[in-house]
Amino acid sequence: DENSGGWFSWIWGWSREDKDEQKQEVKTSSLMTSEEKAKLYAAIGYSETAVDPTLPKSYEAMKLSVNLKSMSASIRENNQTPELLKFSLNELSTIFTQRPGAQAIRFETKITSLEVTGMTQENCTPCLLSSRTVYSDNSTSLLSIMFETNPLDEGADQRLRIESQPLEIIYDARTINSLVDFFRPPNDVHLEQLTSATLMKLEEFREKTSTGLLYIIETQKVLDLKINLMASYIIVPQKGFYDCTSSLLLLDLGSLKMKSKSRSDISGLKVGQSSIEDIMSRAYDSFDIQLTSIQLLYSKHDENWQEARKLKYSSQHILQPLDVKVEFGRAMVVTDARMPKFKLSGQLPLLSVQISDQKLKSILELIDSIPKAESSPATSSPPKITEAAISPVLSAPHLSQLPVLDLHSFAESESEEEFYDALSSPVEDMPFFETPSASLKRGSSTRRKKLNKQESLKNMTELQLRFEVAEVLIKLCRLTVNSETPVLQLEVVGLGTELKLRTFDMTASAFLHEICLLCPEYMDDNDKPVYLVTTLDNVEDDLLTLEYVKADINGPELKTAYQNVLQKIKVNFSSLDVHLHTETLLNAVNYLNSLLPKQETKVVEEPVHEKTEDKKDVLKKLTSKKSKNEDVIDLNIWADLSCLRVFIREKKHRIAEIHIEGLDSQVIMRKTATEITAKLKNIVIVDSDEMALYNKALYITGKEVFNFKIISYVNATDGIAYTNMDVVDNRVYLTVGCIQVVFVNKFFSSILAFINNFQAAKEALTEATVQAAEKAATGVKELAERSSRLALDINIKAPVVIIPQSAISANVLVADLGLITVKNRFFIAKTNTRYNLPPVLDSMTVKLSELKLYRRFSNKNSLQTEVELLQPLNLEVAVERNLAAAWYNEVPDIEISGRLKPMNLILSQEDITTILRTLNENIGESSGASPPSQELKDTTSRSVTLVTSAVVELHSPVKIKTTLKLDFRFDSLTLVLYNSNSKQGTNLDQRDDLLKLAEFKLLLMSAAVKMLSDGSMNASVKLADCTLDDERQAIHKATPRSVMVEMKHGFEKKVMMDISYKQGRDGTVLDVIVQEIYLCASMEFLLTVADIFLKANAESFCASENSHQIYKATPLQPVSMMEMNIIVKNPEIVFVAELTRSDAPALVVTAQCEVFIKNSPERYSMTAAVKEVQVKACPFLPEKRKGNVTTVLQPCDFFFEMKRSGNNPQSADLMIKSLTVKVSPIIINTVITITSALYRTAETTEEEISQTPPGLWNMKDLKDLKLWFLEESNESEDTSPITELVPTGQLLKMSIESVVLTLEAGVGHRTVPMLLAKSSFLGEVKNWSTLINLHSQLELEVHYFNEMFGVWEPLLEPLEIEKTDLFKPWILEIKMKKKAKKALVESDAEEENYKIPEYKTVISVSSKDQLNITLSKCGLQMLSNLGTAFAEAASQTSDIFKKDQAPFVLINSLGLAITVLPSDSFSVLDVEFGAKIFDLKDGGSLNMEYVRSKSESEQFTAMTTLSSKRFYIQICPHNHSTVEKIPLTKVGRCIYKVRHEESGVERSIVCQIDTVEGSKMITIRSPIQIRNHFSIPFTIFDEGRCLGTASPENEFNIPLSSYRSVLSLLPIADENGVDGEYDMCEGITFDEIMKNVDSLLQRKCQSVMSTNHSLIVNIVTVKDTLTSSLCSDDEWDFSYVVHLWPSVLLHNLLPYHITYSVEGNGNKYHTLHDGCSAQIHNAVLDQTRLDLELLNYLDQNWKSEYHIKSNLPDISFTTFYCITELDKTELDIAVHVTYTTGQMVIAIHSPYWMVNKTGRMLQYKADGIHRKHPPDCKKPLLFSFQPKNFLQNNKVQLMVTDSELSDQFSLDTVGSHGSVKCKSHKKDYQVGVTINNSSFNITRIVTFTPFFMISNRSKYTLEVAEEGKEKWIPIVLQQFSTSQFSHCELSSEHIRERKYLGVMLDSIWNNVNAESILDKLANVLAHISVEFTST
Helix, strand or coil: CCCCCCCCHHCCCCCCCCCCHHHHHHHHCCCCHHHHHHHHHHHCCCCCCCCCCCCCCCCCCCCEEEEEEEEEEEEECCCCCCCCCCEEEEEEEEEEEEEEEEEEEEEEEEEEEEEEEEECCECCCCCEEECCCCCCCCCCCCEEEEEEECCCCCCCCCCEEEECCCCEEEHHHHHHHHHHHHCCCCCCCCHHHCCCCCCCCCCCCCCCCCCCCHHHHHHCCEEEEEEEEEEEHHHHEHCCCCCCCCCEEEEEEEEEEEEECCHHHHHHHCCCCCCCCHHHHHHHHEEEEEEEEEEECCCCCCCCCHHHHHHHCCCCCEEEEEEEEEEEEEECCCCCCCCCCCEEEECCCCCCEEEEEEHHHHHHHHHHHHHCCCCCCCCCCCCCCCHHHHHCCCHHHHHCCCCCCCCHHHHHCCCHHHHHHCCCCCCCCCCCCCCCCHHHHHHHHHHHHHHHHHHCCCCCCCEEEEEEEEEEEEEEEEEECCEEEEEEEEEEEEEEEEEECCCCEEEEEEEEEEEEEEEEEECCCCCEEEEEEEEECCCCCCCCEEEEEEECCCCCCCCCCCEEEEEEEEEEEEEEEEEEEHHHHHHHHHHHHHCCCCCCCCCCCCCCCCCCCHHHCCCCCCCCCCCCCCCCCCEEEEEEEEEEEEEECCCEEEEEEEEEEEEEEEEEEEEEEEEEEEEEEEEECCCCCCCCCCCEEEECCCCCCEEEEEECCCCCCCHHHHCCCCCCCCEEEECCCEEEEECHHHHHHHHHHHHHCCHHHHHHHHHHHHHHHHHHHHHHHHCCCCCCEEEEEEEEEEEEEEEECCCCCEEEEEEEEEEEEEEEEEECCCCCCCCCCCCEEEEEEEEEEEEEEEECEECCEECEEEEEEEEEEEEEEEEECCCCCCCCCCCCEEEEEEEEEEEEEEHHHHHHHHHHHHHHHCCEEEEEEEECCCHHHHHHHHHHHHHHHHHHHHCCCCCCEEEEEEEEEEEEEEEEEEECCCCCCCCCCCCCCEEEEEEEEEEEEEEEEEEEEEEEEEEEEEEEEEEEEEECCCCCCCCCCCEEECCCCCCCCCCCCCEEEEEEECCCCEEEEEEEEEEEEHHHHHHHHHHHHHHHHHHHHHHCCCCCCCCCCCCCCCCCCCCEEEEECCCCEECCCCCCCCHHHEEEEEEEEEEEEECCCCEEEEEEEEEEEEEECCCCCCCCHHCCCCCEEEEEEEEEEEEEEEECCCEEEEEEEEEEEEECHHHHHHHHHHHHHHHHCCCCHCCCCCCCCCCCCCCCCCCHHHHHHHCCCCCCCCCCCCCCCCCCCCEEEEEEEEEEEEEEEEEEEEEEEEEEEEEEEEEECCCCEEEEEEEEEEEEEEEEECCCCEEEEEEEECEECCCCCCEEEEEEEEEEEEEEECCCCHHHHHHHHCCCCCCCEEEEEEECCCCCCCHHHHHHHHHHHHHHHHHHHCCCCHHHHHCCCCCCCECCCCCCCEEEECCCCCCECCCCCCCCCCEECCEEEEEEEECCCCCHHHHHHHHHCCCCCCCCEEEEEEECCCCCEEEECCCCEEEEEEEECCCCCCCCCEEEEEEEEEEHHHEEEEEEEEECCCCCEEEEECCEEEEEEEECCEEEECCCCCEEEEEEECCCCCCCCCCCCCCCCCEEHEEEEEEEECCCEEEEEEEEECCEEEEEEEEEEEEECCCCEECCCCCCHHEEEEEEEEEEEEEEEECCEEEEEEECCCCCCCECCCCCCEECCCCCCCCCEEEEEEECCCCEEEEEEEEEECCCEEEEEEEEEEEEECCCCEEEEEEEEEECCCCCEEECCEEEEEEEECCCCCCEEECCCCEEEEECCCCCECCCHHHHHHCCCEEEEECCCCCCCCCCCCCEEEEEEEEEECCCCCCCCEEEEEEEEECCCCCEEEEEEECCCCCCCCCCCECCCCCCCCCCCCECCCCCCCCCCCCCCCCCCCCCCCEEEEEEEECHHHHHHHHHHHHHHHHCCCCCCCCCCCC
8 A cells, every 4th residue: 555656646546547457456356455465566566557658758648728817706794795805816827738658747837916905995995915016027927836747857756846926915904803803703603612622643654565765765756846935025004004104014924945855865875885874864855945034124104115125134124134944854764763754954044133112112003003803702601621621731632642552562562673574674684685484474464463553652753853043133222313222132142952753752952052141332341341141151061951851651661761751851051140230230121111111000800700619518529530640750840050150240349249059950740749859059149349358248068058849749638638637738848058148238238239229120010019919819719718738847957147247357246046947737726616628727846956146256267266155045936827717717827936945145345345346337337329219209109009008998897817926935034244354365265254244134034916917916025024143253242142133022923024015007005014123223233234335335336436427317107196104113223332241321212103105196295103202221131121221202203294286385294292301321321332332433443654655755846735725715616506596385394392301310220300491393494495494483491400409490581471470481583594695787788697696594593582591509509410420421431320229219217117108299119010008117218200290291390390299208107106298399307206106205207308419318217317427337336235337428327216315336446457446435315415516525435455545536416407397496306417526637638658657556657648548546636646757759768747736727837857878858848737626637738749841850949948850750849938938929940951040930820821941051941831720729730841842743753853963853643633732641542642742852942943943844744733832
């Protein structure tokens, strides 16, 4: 059946004769079948239809010619309507000839012309298609075809010639549209339903007989083909109708030439010699096809397109003429699998497109202007597409119909020979025609089945194609002045494709060698055009290769050759450089934006078809049948990117480079699942700045960047599997290697700035996405019901972020983020409601382990030391997603909960400095580029519109659900602070525990956030506790743990801080509650901590001061409504100076604070209330506070309110009800101790001695020193404000109802008021921010406490109100106003010179009332007492305040128990609550205090009046009657009567009230009190019964039962004596006491040892002074004080020690130190003599005798003698004597003390006295005039070293300063003299000093020398400069003392020399002051 008939074998049979065929059929049919017969004939080359050889070849047996003059056909809707289209044909002629001798035929046909006309419009019929073109003439025919077989010249077997002339095709819109309507099928017929599913095979493949390949080649018929079709062209006119005025688009289809290739080269092939490949490559019919001059032109109406069409290039060309060459081959053998049936190879040398923006717009306008056909309406119900109709991806039609394989038969036929049958295969090695022995018949019969089967298994090659485009050039231009300049130019070199189509597979590959995109408008640094994309570096490989293999699922080798892969795509990308050049890109983006037409987007709302499917059936759906080919891979994609480099740069400089290497990705698609994997080898981001220290911004340290894998399962959760939680839709695996990022803000901001340049492009994108999102939303609704599940397994290995301090610093902060893992699981939500679908939740766990933060100093990329800042930290976060969020709202859409394990931060001062400097220098350092402002304006407006539209949507009634719920919990956050390490070079790796400073801890912090779908949000943060501990080891602390901040004890269950935040449609509300916080404000510690931050800040600030620009803050948008409430409950703030002592003084402040702020655009209001502010002074530790608390400020309330509505000015109100401030010495002391800690640091740091600066002694110009006193005052300097001040209308009202200031004195914390000031204040301030206007008045009332009478007296008198008995306080008015001075311009003419006026502030203080101040002696005394107490408190430490005293102390000294009943105005301390009556034993005491009344003014009145009606007590001695009320208001003694209940005897008792340092001591005693003035105690006896001991200088009260008895005294010996040395004295009766008032009674206590010695007691009785006596004048009822005096008191008022001895005392000497006194107990007037000795005066001892006599003058002299071997020296010493009743006082003193500070020998001369005073004498010289001249006007003369005597001068002018001049033959000496009185008044102290002194206030130790002298005298530097100069000797305590040194120079005694040397000093040292002290 194989007629190798060539291309036109269908024509056979025309010349065959049926008769012959039938005859032959009869003959051979009996022997063999027709098929076998045909094969036999073909094998032997015999043909049944053999040619009749008798006929000549040129004989034409038949000739037929037909000629058609013209023909036309037309289309119209119906008979009435005009023609739509008319088709007319002219001169069709056909000739047919047959030559039987050569078995040949010939067929020729010609068409002269063809014309198609369209619809008539406007009396003109358009011509759509015409052969009468500009190029054709009438002689040529349009088309001629000639076909001939076996032509006469025998050059070929078949010959075909086709030639055509060009056709002109013109598009006519109206005709085409009408035709479309005409051919549109009716609505009820659907083309989709008409299409049949059957696919026809294009060609029948027949079995071949067993001929060899060469034979086939030789016997193959030859076709001689020549086709020449000249170029037709299509014209598309403007508006779709062609006339001479319209612009047009012209597509030239090009001329086609096709020609068969000659077969001359076949003869060279020989069997057995030529290789099989060689033979196979020749077994093809080949044709050359050439397509030339395809072009596209755009021509305006005035341009000549006919001419332009002939040119290679013109301005009208868009596509330049292109020529394509194709070679086509058809295989002669179609049964060999290795030979493609068709081969096609072609190439295109150049594809060049050039278009300008104007041209493109014009073309788009042209296309737009053409009327389009109306589109058909959408079909109502689209037909369902059956699954069978959907063919696999990319399947070729003929592959899909192949039968399913039988694998068994495939296994049978494996040998290669089966692809040809054995007889004919030319591939075998056997000789060509040697046949096997088997007969043909049997061979054919047995193998037919097998052959059929094999034929279907052969993988035949249908088509092999290769096509290459050598170069593609696309130019986008801009039209400028009639010439097109290219803007973008794309060049592609070496673009090609290869395709092989086989029976069971298809392979295709594409490649691209080079690509570059350049912008010719811009030049780079090397003056070459800027390339955006380039592969210029890529020389060897192709840039892009793409391979595609598609296998048939039924193919035999699917498993072996294709590994079960149906489609395989392999993409390889070698290396590409992308240059992102800012200016170029912007230019390109703008250009492309301008190209695209601005289309108005219309959103077409599509009707949504609701699914009518019943929900109950959802789960019942059957899952899709599982495919049997589960392991078959549908699609496998490999993509490999070797290298991509991105360069980011601007015109001036390069910004960054990004290198990406080795990105491998793979996609595997199966029926059941799709798997995607991706790997990235390396990525590097490089900072291109040459100056950059860190040139790599991102790099990796591991082997690969990431490894990503995602598996997506198809329909995994369909049907019943939806409830199986182990099944997921997608599974993601991600492993990320260790990436290091170096964050240099300057670099990143330069990249951001680069990106911001493309803002406009971004916005266009966002608009498009918004519209896309709206469309997508409708599609999402259907998906939302079922939720897909994504399983995650993510591991990220320790990404490291390195933040350098600055771009050029080696100091870096490193954040090592540790290992991050993410995993998840799914579960069904527990719900009570029944749903058709179970709601599924996704629970995800994110773990972050080993997060670290450290600081390091790197050096030339090698890591140096590391300091840990954050200890390794672990974090676990659980995220629950509601996958059914669309319809299941019982749980939030997303719920996040996390727990942070304890977090420890460790920071030292250096670390904080580094962090701050990093923030300042790195983060604060940006590239400086800012986006254009114009674009910003657009964005704001646009965003606003979007927002409003969103808000409008919200108000539709939607069910509100929770979208996000956050719950975080921090166990603790600890910050440990370290002091700075002063030792440099220490190892930074380890922290020094000695430097530890503080530990700050936040405990149990939890945060919760809830976001709802309507945009509202609730958040709350809770902090259980916060502690701050002092961790310094060097400091000794009072407690083991030194807490600065913590929760108050006992409140541990409460939460310290609670913050809640609500945001809704109406606005936001913020509530903050802080409660029960204890803050210990240890000033010294807080300052130390603050100091670290301040120093760090200062260091970082200094470093960054001059580095960058200032950013302007953008004003915030006003919030709709904001409310803020802050409440602080019960805070306790303790201010303490030092923590080392548990009883260190402290101030405790407690209060309640509330602040409410409401802010909205219309109004603003703020209310702040501080309630119950209380300040107490007490010891630091609470355990020590009991009874030691002083209230400084009584509880008081502050209230502040500020309002502003709309544009009205602010108005504010400040109200304070009452302030009661108590100031007492301990409070002053506490405050001073605390505040001194603030300034202490300045004093203690000892200033190191500065190194002497190098140029100290060089001459300096005064101008350079810039001394303030030499600068000229700049009078003309403009101090006026820059803007004119305008009143704002602000108003602030202040009122303080009462301020009560109490100055108190007393012991410790219990004090009594001494001075009371009551005041109230009212004030009003307007326009405080501009022209301030203050008006206020102050009321004042001051009272002081008269201790003498115990009452309050006015110090500042209140004023009488006329005609009434009332009083009003004194009022002071204060006004303050700021106003403009007079205008500077007088006349209107000079208005242009108008200046802003200067302003001045005027403050006036005035009072209309008279100021009356009353001062009494008592008042002055009280003030001085207060002053002393406060001065002591200020200077002393707080030790003196350890003992405490109540304001009222009641002491029982009656000798028997008493019962006390205080009045209601007293509260008794330290007793059980509620008791009214108190029992007091003998010697017991009761502490009482004022009862505080509620109102302060009442309290004030009560205290100032202090009426005896309110403050009293009642007492009742045991067994006695009750005493009437005893008022406790006045100081003094009162006597009261009591009656003994049994005997009825009346006795007196005394109530004695004293004030001791402000406290009232109330002593209840008997009428007799003994006061002992001896230095030894006495025991008092009543007839042998001991009553008690009267200690020295104390009062002793005789018990009530014994005061009228006989009393005896017994001395108790002092420490020197022994007990029992003296006997008891004689008794003293009450009678003697009464009778000897104010006179002397003497008693002797005899010595036990000797009769001579007895102790003499002088007894003096004094009547007690009673303030009021309620008794009669009976002397028995009086109260008496009995004084016990020693007879003689000896005072030593000399600056030297003396010893004394009483004569006859056995030479027992007692030493009396200077300034001390001694009692001589056994001295008797006019009898006793004293031996005195003065020790170590002028290195000698001096002796004297003194007789104790009565009636001596006030001052007498005694002479001391010093006897040495050489002479006997006398010394007159004065004795001052005082006599009192009972005692004689002897004071030994010297009238003058001389002090020599000159450093020279001084001599003093007076009448008969000459004294020398050596310079080395440290103590004073004792000087006295002669006793006889003592009382005269005495004067003295002075001599210095070798000078003459000075003039006489007096020593008695106390308080005077002056100078004395002593002349010498060398020079004059000038001596300063100062005379002061001594503290005991009877001695003058005379000091001699140099008259001139130098004080060194510089930082240096100086040395001074006189002119012409070698000796240099050092002047030590002074620590503190002071304004005045004092003299004290150089003390060792330099820190406390102020240091001065008087330097005595020889030349200083000479005025002239002194001045000259001082001038020189001043000249040399401008900053050293030389002081002259004239003394």
